Amino acid sequence: VPSAGGPPRRLVQIGPLNFWGTRLAGDREMLFHTNRLGDFHIYAQALVDGRAQGAARPVTQDRGHQQWASPSPAGRQIVYASTQTGEQASWGRGYPEGSPRQISHPRGASDTCPAWSPDGRQVVFERSQGGLTSLVVARVSDGRETALAPSQKQPHHPCWAPSPAIAFVAQGGLYLLDPLTQKSRELLPPSGGGGDFFYPNFSPEVVEQL
Numbered sequence: 001v002p003s004a005g006g007p008p009r010r011l012v013q014i015g016p017l018n019f020w021g022t023r024l025a026g027d028r029e030m031l032f033h034t035n036r037l038g039d040f041h042i043y044a045q046a047l048v049d050g051r052a053q054g055a056a057r058p059v060t061q062d063r064g065h066q067q068w069a070s071p072s073p074a075g076r077q078i079v080y081a082s083t084q085t086g087e088q089a090s091w092g093r094g095y096p097e098g099s100p101r102q103i104s105h106p107r108g109a110s111d112t113c114p115a116w117s118p119d120g121r122q123v124v125f126e127r128s129q130g131g132l133t134s135l136v137v138a139r140v141s142d143g144r145e146t147a148l149a150p151s152q153k154q155p156h157h158p159c160w161a162p163s164p165a166i167a168f169v170a171q172g173g174l175y176l177l178d179p180l181t182q183k184s185r186e187l188l189p190p191s192g193g194g195g196d197f198f199y200p201n202f203s204p205e206v207v208e209q210l
Helices: 204-208
Strands: 019-025 029-037 039-048 066-071 077-082 089-094 110-116 122-129 132-139 145-147 156-160 166-170 173-177 184-188
Antiparallel strands (some): 077 089, 110 122, 132 145, 173 184
């Protein structure tokens, strides 16, 4: 759908298959995951002037589910959630080609929805364990983790803004967290029963507004 508004345009034929969690890789390709072959895998769809060109190609072929792909700022790597070792962790790989490499080590938890930092050195993701969710930042080079501690309970669906801030959903509202000070502020209040927020994302020009 055009960012300024207008009718949506279908890019990928869904048919009987399931698609979820699309991400744009620059303006050249769209990344998405689908279970068209059984397990979920990440695919890339080429775009020209905002229109699909040719057939979507598989990006991952590892065992297990591969979901929630997020391209690095330079577009040469992707990070995603994978169950290829049995536990759901954050993994990275070169893009368009590269070998998978595990970044996070949940140790009995489940890591989903990873997103890159603006400098491409870290990823933030949602960790779920025992019915509780938290936000964790991991350094891409060695997997060193730092737990975030927003005041809101049950944070999920994190997204790193172009500035050093992380958007997330919690308690029915949308919030922005400074990962250095651990202070958060409300962007959009809870809807009051009118629906929930899911998977926030930013347009590039928002860096001047945060």
